[in-house]
Amino acid sequence: MNRGMRNVSGWHLDEWGELTASSAAALAGVALEERQPPTDPVAYHGRQGKITAWPSSSRSKVVCGSLRRLRVAVELDFDPEVIRFSGEPVELHWQSGRAKYRWRPDFVARMRDGSRCVVVVQPPRGFGPRWQERLAALNEVAHAAGWQVQMRSVLEGTQLENLMRLADYRFADGVDPKQEQAVLDAFRRKRPLFEGAGASGVPELTAVDLVYGLMWQRRLLFDWEQPLPRGPLVWTA
Template structure:
């Protein structure tokens, strides 16, 4: 086992197992994977599905990737939606790789839940955990090991539980409008223009000839964050919205 300077602390010996986009399996030392496009790879572990299980697995269609992504629980699907909403995320995948390591506590393996690639090229690894388990010693050790490995790779790492309630309520609502609209697509430039200054949703739609059609287009623009509002406040007719470039 390797050691840090002066032998102060054992260093994890870690290999990474992953399956590339063409279905080829790789087992690679940690220092050789920084350039691997994990956001385009296949799942390193299949999500189990069986009668009587407590989790609720399913599939989420991602507007970012244009693909169906498997999730293991409803909580995990929330974070897939939040990543889909994040304009800095340009690609992501689930069950993307397996760490196979040895450290001072012994041998360990772990398949993180999600890998995301940001528009600046950086990597972001997430583990989604039941909030009731976040304080357990087993989960804490897993978090420490994974965070240590991500630090060596230069990736960000988070272990997350439930997202903020109001923010999730708003993003969940907007996710219903994540597919590009066909009917009313020509209204997008006008809506963005009218939101050049802060305006309530009710007043903005009042300018439109067909407000019901315009409403769906508006929420798609909010999903794309071309029009923005306070995500931590309830979404109402009185909610102030403004064009994204103005808000910046």
């Protein structure tokens, strides 16, 4: 082993659901975005707490060890470049000097261009020595496996509130195509949300639901700094 190298291995479930360990290079061929955690999920970075899961728009269960990670999971679900993702699907094991480490990166995503990306939620109190060691090990694995590494902060304020509201409309089941098209047509020019919904000819409550669903799909756009309940200007993509 080269001096300074950590010889990181990754523990994960194989395609039959059995626990296995792979070298960093061998992880290149593992569809981690389709896997559940290798063992019982843990609370965020070892904290005690309730384990949550996000039912993604692709109908997969994404494990989240904290509310902060759940919020990032929603943002990943909304990202059009992310095809599928999972929470804590791999646990990295390595040794640096005399110290032994293990750590589960927050998410692994399959991107639209076919690449695989490891997403790490930025810690609330900055990157101390332990975090620097984790990221060094992750970068070593990413280099060997051909992964990207992406840091994500947690949305706050109005943008977070808007995203969480739209996430309730991520499953487009039972939508009438004619009503959907009527709502789209109503926003060929910029106009306030509730004005356009009312002008669509679709029953008002149904029209508003369709607007939110089309916003989740990015087929309708709006200013994210404006709260949705106030009826911001909306227009077609």
